Amino acid sequence: MLAHARLRAAVLGLVVVGLAVGLVADALGYRQFTIVAWDGPAAIVALVVAIDFIAGLWRGTLGVDLIALLAIAASIALGQHLAGVIVAAMVASGAALEEYAGARARRELAALVSRTPVIAHRTRDGVIVDIAIAAVAIGDELIIKPGEVVPVDGAVVQGPAILDESALTGEPLPVTRAVDQTVRSGVLNAGGPFVLRGTATAAHSTFEAIVRLVRSAERERPPMARLADRWAVAFLAVTLASCGAVWLWTGEAMRALAILVVATPCPLILATPVALICGISRAAGRGVIIKGGGALERLSRANVALFDKTGTLTTGLPRMTGVEVLEGFAAAAVLHDAASLEQLSQHAVAVAITAAGAAASALTIPIDVAETPGSGLAGLIGGRRVMVGGAGLLRANGIMPPDEGSAVAQAQAAAAAAWVAIDDRVAGVILLTDTERPEAMTTVQALRAAGFTRLVMLTGDRAGPAERIGDHLGLDAVFAALSPADKIARVRAERAYGMTMMIGDGINDAPALAAADIGVAMGARGAAAAAEAADVVLMVDRIDRIAEAIAIARRARRIALQSITVGMGLSFIAMAVAAFGYLPPVLGALLQEVIDIMVILNALRALGGDRADAAPGSMPGVRA
Structure with a gap:
């Protein structure tokens, strides 16, 4: 992932340097050097786009990047070197911006997931030695210190053990495990130190089993196409048909190239990631980490909310x-x-x-x-x-x-x-x-006002306490005493009602977070496994921040759609002008740059707020 991001940044840097060097060389009269400086980086970008396009076809998607690839290749073939490198610069910058969005979220999450235990304190012959969790063998006796997470499944040897199992079971209150009783990995030592005899290795303990469930659920989640690619098929057809018709009608390849250059979907390639990055940045400023543009888009479209109880709807x-x-x-x-x-x-x-x-x-x-x-x-x-x-x-x-x-x-x-x-x-x-959290009721009301059609509780807790809270909050349904596997099954069933958003904080919530269309983890005090499985992490211990995050996501998506429609509308006008021979390729590329600046400035509005963001209960929907 890091190598891929560095490659994107390196390609963008190469294109910018090549463009600048070529301009200087052209001004000094070194024409051949200018061509090499412009065509070299443009060809590299074309190769990267071609690889991505082929990979997309393999996955069953058809992206608008094909137009950019054709524009760069045709510019080089027809000797329009400056037009080619300008198009390459726009494509490379768009790819780098998309990489930046995901990398930013991953960096801010790293500190959170680092809480997962990595060492165990093994005691043998009166000597305590710290070892890697992977080195723990069945039968090893481990000292579990106050406040530590139990690293492997085992039985209490010296105790008793007072444990906070809420992250694993949903039960809110500490439980006691006497000598010879079993303890599962992933629970927190809420009392004094105790000695545990390992009955499973780390790879075969409860925590690792839940991680495997998370990975399985992630593989089964339907892939979401990029927002820009939804426009791809129609726009590709119109563009290629226009180029072919003009070429056959006039016999001038330059007019067809000019149409390709101004049709390069930079409002889609650039404006969309800019708006989504701005939304991600604004959410981060409110204590909400959104892991990339795809997660932000899914968050903006969710209309079924599924809540864990302990630590989510309650304190x-x-x-x-x-x-x-x-x-x-x-x-x-x-x-x-x-x-x-x-x-x-x-x-x-x-x-x-x-x-x-x-x-x-x-x-x-x-x-x-x-x-x-x-x-x-x-x-x-x-x-x-x-x-x-x-x-x-x-x-x-x-x-x-x-x-x-x-x-x-x-x-x-x-x-x-x-x-x-x-x-x-x-x-x-x-x-x-x-x-019950003080802000739980206002959060439920805000989601109702935002158009959520179904609000459901999924919990590992007993039915009685869960139903009392569900009734008080006015939830549509309560499902109690659920195991992690049960939660996954329930999440899948709830997809029949719409796009699902699961909110939880415990280890037992992690598989359900991954199985939902959008997973939201209470990361301030929640389990690292939940934060890792989720698409969105609330770094502030307030559930009402999810209402703010939805408002921000919907506004960012709305602005992205505005940028797309306005930018592509202007591109269609420019295509018509080029078809009649009034717009040469280089001038068309420069005009496309002006359009890009306009749509990017509009996309940057997603960094700010509007009245819709002011109150969690006021979240306008976005229809697209």
Whole structure:
């Protein structure tokens, strides 16, 4: 990819130098040197265009570059060397601009995908050695430090392990894996260090399997033709028919050449990539990385939005929703004691309970606190023995939670629950949920206003929490408990409703992002695999930026279409003038340059904003 970009830039540089050197040599009277300086670079550009054209035919596409190829070849054959090199300069600059668009997006994404783990900490005979992930063998014992991503599938040897599996499963709250329980690669260590025994190599672990799904989905996605090539067949037919008719009518090859030169589709070759690059640059300024002009075009045409839940429509952070108490206890007192105890824990659930308790009343400093990692805490609050944690913690201490009743039903329906015991009696249960993003509702409304006909949630989370959020946001459908393969199947099914845009942040979303017509990753806190699979990456942790990105993409595409229609209209007029013999080839090439400057200046408007971009809810559609 990098070598290809450098080749394009080198060809453009050669053409510019050749044009300048030829002009100087011609002014000094060195005619033969002038011809070599102009024809050499023009011939190289013609060869590159010919190779690209043949490759396009092999892929089943017919591009407008054929006109440029014929114009350069005919100019050299008929001795119109200056016209040939001018056309070559326009073609080379257009190709270099297209390469620049993709390269810019790839450079800005490199820092994001670098978060994928590359080393593992192997422990053997009391010595810790850092090794490459590819060198991890089955049976190796690895130390997983706090905040690190688990590099391979394995089982806990020393723990327990407190894991954030939201990137892999969609479940928003940390889970605990005890000794001998399995852990999948790609999840985050949200607790203290633990020791993992590898049960698979990196190449055969969960993360790598999902990457293979991504690659498979990418291969199956229908290829999108360049915006300019949609005009190719009709324009080619008109141009070649005009040249042939004029040549047969007048017998003058120069008139046919003049038509070819002014018909060189530079408004398509130049204005289109300029408008798309400007759109990409403007989106990057708003914290949205769009990986190339093709991705921008698909984004502008999407009308079916598919959302992941955890970390996309929600914050991925737990929040207390209520306290369900048993007979003889008051909710305020239960929350106070639980929050006071949880002050000494760094677990995500503990932080949420502490915040809710502190907002309700002043907390008490606990004493004699003992924490069972991944299970809960116990301690004394004002002389009362308090215990907060999972039902298993209470049972392990001889306290039996109820099997039925309102508290049990509420706990089962909640995203997470923490049971509270006071003086060896079950006092109640604290209910938690994942918090809906503040901007989620406005984003949904903005997409509706933009003409999206279907909004759907695809999540690995349980149906209950997912449906509550889906109902609140007014989504058209909710599909829960989906595996990565299930998400791909659902994305393919949703194509029946229109062009699909999938938005997600987790590793489990990566295959679906690749399978959709346009994939959007929440890259600020999301998984590197998702960012790599996506066509668009939101570098700011705000989902409403996708509404802005769509507005920018639609405006850039609209401006590109304006540039094409105006530029090609002027080219058709110039072709008519050339057909009657009033426009020689060199003058035609210069006139084409003037047209190019006009359409490029118009295309540069995509860098700016208009009122349509000001509010996410105001996004005019583009019909083409």
